[in-house]
Amino acid sequence: MMNSTPDEFSSRAAVSARDLVVSRSGNEVLHGLTFEVPRGTVVGLMGPSGCGKTTLMRTIVGVQKIERGELTVLDHSPTDAGLRRKVGYVTQAVSVYRDLTVRDNAVYFAALQGFSKHDADRAIETVGLGEFADRPVENLSGGQASRASLACALVGEPELLVLDEPTVGLDPLTREDIWAHLRGLSEAGTTLLVSSHVMDEAARCDSVMLMRDGRLLAHLPPDDLLERTGKHSMEDAFLALIRTGGNR
Numbered sequence: 001m002m003n004s005t006p007d008e009f010s011s012r013a014a015v016s017a018r019d020l021v022v023s024r025s026g027n028e029v030l031h032g033l034t035f036e037v038p039r040g041t042v043v044g045l046m047g048p049s050g051c052g053k054t055t056l057m058r059t060i061v062g063v064q065k066i067e068r069g070e071l072t073v074l075d076h077s078p079t080d081a082g083l084r085r086k087v088g089y090v091t092q093a094v095s096v097y098r099d100l101t102v103r104d105n106a107v108y109f110a111a112l113q114g115f116s117k118h119d120a121d122r123a124i125e126t127v128g129l130g131e132f133a134d135r136p137v138e139n140l141s142g143g144q145a146s147r148a149s150l151a152c153a154l155v156g157e158p159e160l161l162v163l164d165e166p167t168v169g170l171d172p173l174t175r176e177d178i179w180a181h182l183r184g185l186s187e188a189g190t191t192l193l194v195s196s197h198v199m200d201e202a203a204r205c206d207s208v209m210l211m212r213d214g215r216l217l218a219h220l221p222p223d224d225l226l227e228r229t230g231k232h233s234m235e236d237a238f239l240a241l242i243r244t245g246g247n248r
Protein backbone atom coordinates (compact mmCIF):
# COMPACT_ATOMS: atom_id res chain seq x y z
CA MET A 1 0.00 0.00 0.00
CA MET A 2 2.87 2.37 0.80
CA ASN A 3 3.93 2.24 -2.85
CA SER A 4 0.44 2.59 -4.38
CA THR A 5 -0.27 5.45 -6.74
CA PRO A 6 -3.35 7.52 -5.79
CA ASP A 7 -5.34 5.77 -8.54
CA GLU A 8 -4.48 2.29 -7.34
CA PHE A 9 -5.22 3.40 -3.80
CA SER A 10 -8.68 4.77 -4.63
CA SER A 11 -9.77 1.93 -6.91
CA ARG A 12 -9.30 -0.65 -4.18
CA ALA A 13 -10.79 1.27 -1.27
CA ALA A 14 -14.44 2.13 -0.67
CA VAL A 15 -13.33 4.30 2.24
CA SER A 16 -9.85 5.57 2.99
CA ALA A 17 -8.84 7.80 5.87
CA ARG A 18 -5.52 9.38 6.70
CA ASP A 19 -4.88 11.04 10.06
CA LEU A 20 -8.60 11.74 10.40
CA VAL A 21 -9.41 14.04 13.33
CA VAL A 22 -13.02 14.81 14.29
CA SER A 23 -14.33 16.93 17.16
CA ARG A 24 -17.81 17.14 18.64
CA SER A 25 -18.89 20.19 20.63
CA GLY A 26 -15.28 21.33 20.78
CA ASN A 27 -13.88 18.04 22.13
CA GLU A 28 -11.64 15.93 19.94
CA VAL A 29 -13.35 12.54 19.60
CA LEU A 30 -11.38 10.85 16.78
CA HIS A 31 -7.65 11.37 17.22
CA GLY A 32 -6.07 10.73 13.83
CA LEU A 33 -7.41 7.53 12.25
CA THR A 34 -5.72 5.99 9.23
CA PHE A 35 -7.41 3.02 7.58
CA GLU A 36 -8.84 1.63 4.38
CA VAL A 37 -12.10 -0.29 3.80
CA PRO A 38 -11.57 -2.46 0.71
CA ARG A 39 -14.43 -2.53 -1.78
CA GLY A 40 -16.83 -5.46 -1.55
CA THR A 41 -15.79 -6.47 1.96
CA VAL A 42 -17.63 -6.58 5.28
CA VAL A 43 -15.72 -4.58 7.88
CA GLY A 44 -16.75 -4.75 11.53
CA LEU A 45 -16.30 -1.65 13.66
CA MET A 46 -15.94 -2.77 17.25
CA GLY A 47 -15.06 -1.14 20.55
CA PRO A 48 -16.47 -0.10 23.90
CA SER A 49 -19.29 2.38 24.29
CA GLY A 50 -18.13 5.92 23.62
CA CYS A 51 -14.99 4.93 21.67
CA GLY A 52 -16.18 6.83 18.59
CA LYS A 53 -17.86 4.26 16.32
CA THR A 54 -20.97 6.35 15.63
CA THR A 55 -18.87 9.49 15.16
CA LEU A 56 -16.72 7.71 12.58
CA MET A 57 -19.80 6.41 10.74
CA ARG A 58 -21.40 9.87 10.76
CA THR A 59 -18.20 11.33 9.33
CA ILE A 60 -18.12 8.73 6.56
CA VAL A 61 -21.73 9.45 5.55
CA GLY A 62 -20.96 13.17 5.47
CA VAL A 63 -22.96 14.52 8.42
CA GLN A 64 -20.02 15.15 10.76
CA LYS A 65 -17.42 17.83 10.09
CA ILE A 66 -13.78 16.82 9.63
CA GLU A 67 -11.35 18.82 11.74
CA ARG A 68 -8.12 17.63 10.10
CA GLY A 69 -6.84 14.85 7.88
CA GLU A 70 -8.30 13.22 4.79
CA LEU A 71 -11.32 11.03 4.17
CA THR A 72 -12.35 9.64 0.80
CA VAL A 73 -15.61 7.75 0.27
CA LEU A 74 -16.08 5.98 -3.07
CA ASP A 75 -13.44 8.34 -4.49
CA HIS A 76 -15.37 11.44 -3.33
CA SER A 77 -15.33 13.82 -0.42
CA PRO A 78 -17.89 12.49 2.12
CA THR A 79 -20.10 15.58 1.76
CA ASP A 80 -20.27 15.33 -2.05
CA ALA A 81 -23.93 15.34 -3.13
CA GLY A 82 -23.14 12.67 -5.73
CA LEU A 83 -22.64 10.18 -2.91
CA ARG A 84 -26.18 10.43 -1.57
CA ARG A 85 -27.48 7.70 -3.85
CA LYS A 86 -24.41 5.55 -3.42
CA VAL A 87 -24.18 5.41 0.36
CA GLY A 88 -26.81 3.91 2.67
CA TYR A 89 -26.81 4.67 6.40
CA VAL A 90 -28.89 3.00 9.07
CA THR A 91 -28.66 4.62 12.51
CA GLN A 92 -28.96 2.82 15.85
CA ALA A 93 -32.57 3.74 16.45
CA VAL A 94 -35.15 2.20 14.15
CA SER A 95 -35.47 5.08 11.73
CA VAL A 96 -38.70 4.16 10.00
CA TYR A 97 -42.20 5.51 10.71
CA ARG A 98 -43.78 2.99 13.03
CA ASP A 99 -47.37 3.79 12.03
CA LEU A 100 -46.68 3.29 8.34
CA THR A 101 -46.44 -0.06 6.59
CA VAL A 102 -43.10 -1.49 5.53
CA ARG A 103 -43.95 -0.74 1.89
CA ASP A 104 -45.09 2.85 2.56
CA ASN A 105 -41.84 3.49 4.46
CA ALA A 106 -39.72 2.06 1.66
CA VAL A 107 -41.68 3.92 -1.03
CA TYR A 108 -41.29 7.17 0.94
CA PHE A 109 -37.50 6.69 1.24
CA ALA A 110 -37.36 5.75 -2.44
CA ALA A 111 -39.25 8.90 -3.45
CA LEU A 112 -36.92 11.09 -1.35
CA GLN A 113 -33.95 9.82 -3.31
CA GLY A 114 -35.60 9.68 -6.72
CA PHE A 115 -36.14 5.93 -6.86
CA SER A 116 -39.27 4.03 -7.87
CA LYS A 117 -41.87 1.86 -6.12
CA HIS A 118 -40.31 -1.06 -7.89
CA ASP A 119 -36.97 -0.24 -6.19
CA ALA A 120 -38.79 -0.12 -2.85
CA ASP A 121 -40.36 -3.56 -3.41
CA ARG A 122 -37.04 -5.05 -4.47
CA ALA A 123 -35.38 -3.77 -1.28
CA ILE A 124 -38.20 -5.27 0.82
CA GLU A 125 -37.67 -8.63 -0.90
CA THR A 126 -33.91 -8.37 -0.34
CA VAL A 127 -34.39 -8.26 3.42
CA GLY A 128 -37.00 -11.03 3.31
CA LEU A 129 -39.97 -8.92 4.39
CA GLY A 130 -42.14 -9.49 1.31
CA GLU A 131 -44.94 -11.17 3.22
CA PHE A 132 -44.98 -8.34 5.79
CA ALA A 133 -44.86 -5.48 3.28
CA ASP A 134 -48.41 -4.29 4.06
CA ARG A 135 -48.05 -4.46 7.81
CA PRO A 136 -47.42 -1.34 9.94
CA VAL A 137 -43.93 -1.43 11.42
CA GLU A 138 -45.40 -1.17 14.94
CA ASN A 139 -46.93 -4.62 14.42
CA LEU A 140 -43.60 -6.26 13.58
CA SER A 141 -41.05 -7.92 15.85
CA GLY A 142 -37.85 -6.04 16.75
CA GLY A 143 -35.81 -7.94 14.20
CA GLN A 144 -38.38 -7.41 11.45
CA ALA A 145 -38.48 -3.68 12.27
CA SER A 146 -34.67 -3.59 11.99
CA ARG A 147 -34.93 -5.24 8.60
CA ALA A 148 -37.54 -2.64 7.57
CA SER A 149 -34.94 0.07 8.38
CA LEU A 150 -32.38 -1.86 6.39
CA ALA A 151 -34.77 -2.10 3.43
CA CYS A 152 -35.14 1.70 3.40
CA ALA A 153 -31.36 2.07 3.24
CA LEU A 154 -31.24 -0.42 0.37
CA VAL A 155 -33.76 1.10 -2.03
CA GLY A 156 -31.08 2.59 -4.28
CA GLU A 157 -28.79 -0.45 -4.13
CA PRO A 158 -26.03 1.58 -2.43
CA GLU A 159 -22.41 0.73 -3.14
CA LEU A 160 -21.53 1.37 0.49
CA LEU A 161 -23.78 0.49 3.38
CA VAL A 162 -22.99 1.89 6.83
CA LEU A 163 -24.90 0.19 9.63
CA ASP A 164 -24.74 1.35 13.24
CA GLU A 165 -25.38 -1.69 15.45
CA PRO A 166 -27.99 -3.37 13.23
CA THR A 167 -28.32 -6.31 15.61
CA VAL A 168 -28.42 -4.52 18.96
CA GLY A 169 -31.02 -5.99 21.31
CA LEU A 170 -31.89 -8.84 18.96
CA ASP A 171 -31.95 -12.53 19.85
CA PRO A 172 -29.25 -14.85 18.41
CA LEU A 173 -31.55 -16.34 15.73
CA THR A 174 -32.61 -12.94 14.45
CA ARG A 175 -28.99 -11.78 14.52
CA GLU A 176 -28.12 -14.81 12.43
CA ASP A 177 -30.85 -13.88 9.99
CA ILE A 178 -29.69 -10.26 9.66
CA TRP A 179 -26.08 -11.37 9.15
CA ALA A 180 -27.16 -13.81 6.43
CA HIS A 181 -28.77 -10.87 4.62
CA LEU A 182 -25.68 -8.73 5.08
CA ARG A 183 -23.46 -11.49 3.74
CA GLY A 184 -25.76 -11.82 0.71
CA LEU A 185 -25.43 -8.09 0.01
CA SER A 186 -21.66 -8.33 0.28
CA GLU A 187 -21.58 -11.25 -2.13
CA ALA A 188 -23.57 -9.10 -4.57
CA GLY A 189 -20.77 -6.50 -4.38
CA THR A 190 -21.87 -4.06 -1.66
CA THR A 191 -19.24 -2.80 0.77
CA LEU A 192 -20.46 -2.95 4.36
CA LEU A 193 -19.21 -1.16 7.45
CA VAL A 194 -21.05 -2.56 10.45
CA SER A 195 -20.62 -1.53 14.07
CA SER A 196 -21.32 -3.86 16.94
CA HIS A 197 -20.76 -4.32 20.65
CA VAL A 198 -21.00 -8.08 20.30
CA MET A 199 -17.46 -9.26 19.77
CA ASP A 200 -18.53 -12.64 18.42
CA GLU A 201 -20.03 -10.81 15.45
CA ALA A 202 -16.47 -9.83 14.52
CA ALA A 203 -15.96 -13.40 13.37
CA ARG A 204 -18.53 -12.83 10.60
CA CYS A 205 -16.58 -9.94 9.09
CA ASP A 206 -13.76 -10.02 6.55
CA SER A 207 -11.82 -7.65 8.77
CA VAL A 208 -12.32 -5.93 12.08
CA MET A 209 -11.45 -2.40 13.11
CA LEU A 210 -10.96 -2.28 16.85
CA MET A 211 -11.32 1.15 18.41
CA ARG A 212 -10.71 2.51 21.86
CA ASP A 213 -10.93 6.11 23.07
CA GLY A 214 -11.08 7.54 19.56
CA ARG A 215 -8.07 5.57 18.32
CA LEU A 216 -7.73 2.54 16.10
CA LEU A 217 -6.04 -0.29 18.02
CA ALA A 218 -5.97 -2.69 15.08
CA HIS A 219 -7.53 -3.45 11.71
CA LEU A 220 -7.16 -7.08 10.76
CA PRO A 221 -9.04 -10.26 9.76
CA PRO A 222 -10.72 -11.96 12.73
CA ASP A 223 -8.50 -15.06 12.52
CA ASP A 224 -5.41 -12.87 12.66
CA LEU A 225 -6.80 -11.21 15.77
CA LEU A 226 -7.10 -14.58 17.49
CA GLU A 227 -3.66 -15.63 16.33
CA ARG A 228 -2.01 -12.36 17.30
CA THR A 229 -3.40 -12.51 20.83
CA GLY A 230 -3.28 -16.30 21.26
CA LYS A 231 -6.93 -16.30 22.41
CA HIS A 232 -9.84 -18.49 21.40
CA SER A 233 -12.70 -16.01 21.55
CA MET A 234 -13.09 -12.57 20.01
CA GLU A 235 -14.05 -11.17 23.41
CA ASP A 236 -10.81 -12.39 25.04
CA ALA A 237 -8.77 -11.31 22.03
CA PHE A 238 -10.18 -7.80 22.17
CA LEU A 239 -9.56 -7.53 25.92
CA ALA A 240 -5.99 -8.73 25.40
CA LEU A 241 -5.47 -6.12 22.70
CA ILE A 242 -6.87 -3.37 24.89
CA ARG A 243 -4.48 -4.31 27.70
CA THR A 244 -1.49 -4.04 25.40
CA GLY A 245 -2.84 -0.86 23.79
CA GLY A 246 -2.82 -2.54 20.39
CA ASN A 247 0.83 -3.56 20.57
CA ARG A 248 1.94 -7.17 20.52
Ligand SMILES: Nc1ncnc2c1ncn2[C@@H]1O[C@H](COP(=O)(O)OP(=O)(O)OP(=O)(O)O)[C@@H](O)[C@H]1O
Binds near residue numbers: 053
Ligand atom coordinates in the same frame (compact mmCIF):
# COMPACT_ATOMS: atom_id res chain seq x y z
N1 LIG B 1 -23.31 15.47 20.23
C1 LIG B 1 -22.17 15.28 20.90
N2 LIG B 1 -21.49 16.31 21.44
C2 LIG B 1 -20.33 16.14 22.12
N3 LIG B 1 -19.77 14.94 22.32
C3 LIG B 1 -20.40 13.87 21.81
C4 LIG B 1 -21.62 13.98 21.08
N4 LIG B 1 -22.01 12.74 20.71
C5 LIG B 1 -21.07 11.90 21.18
N5 LIG B 1 -20.11 12.57 21.84
C6 LIG B 1 -18.91 12.00 22.50
O1 LIG B 1 -18.08 11.46 21.50
C7 LIG B 1 -17.49 10.26 21.96
C8 LIG B 1 -17.78 9.16 20.94
O2 LIG B 1 -19.19 8.91 20.91
P1 LIG B 1 -19.81 7.89 19.86
O3 LIG B 1 -21.29 8.02 19.96
O4 LIG B 1 -19.16 8.10 18.56
O5 LIG B 1 -19.33 6.49 20.47
P2 LIG B 1 -19.79 5.00 20.14
O6 LIG B 1 -18.55 4.20 20.09
O7 LIG B 1 -20.65 5.00 18.94
O8 LIG B 1 -20.64 4.64 21.43
P3 LIG B 1 -21.87 3.59 21.61
O9 LIG B 1 -21.29 2.24 21.34
O10 LIG B 1 -22.25 3.80 23.04
O11 LIG B 1 -22.93 4.02 20.65
C9 LIG B 1 -18.04 9.99 23.33
O12 LIG B 1 -17.08 10.42 24.28
C10 LIG B 1 -19.28 10.85 23.39
O13 LIG B 1 -19.51 11.29 24.72
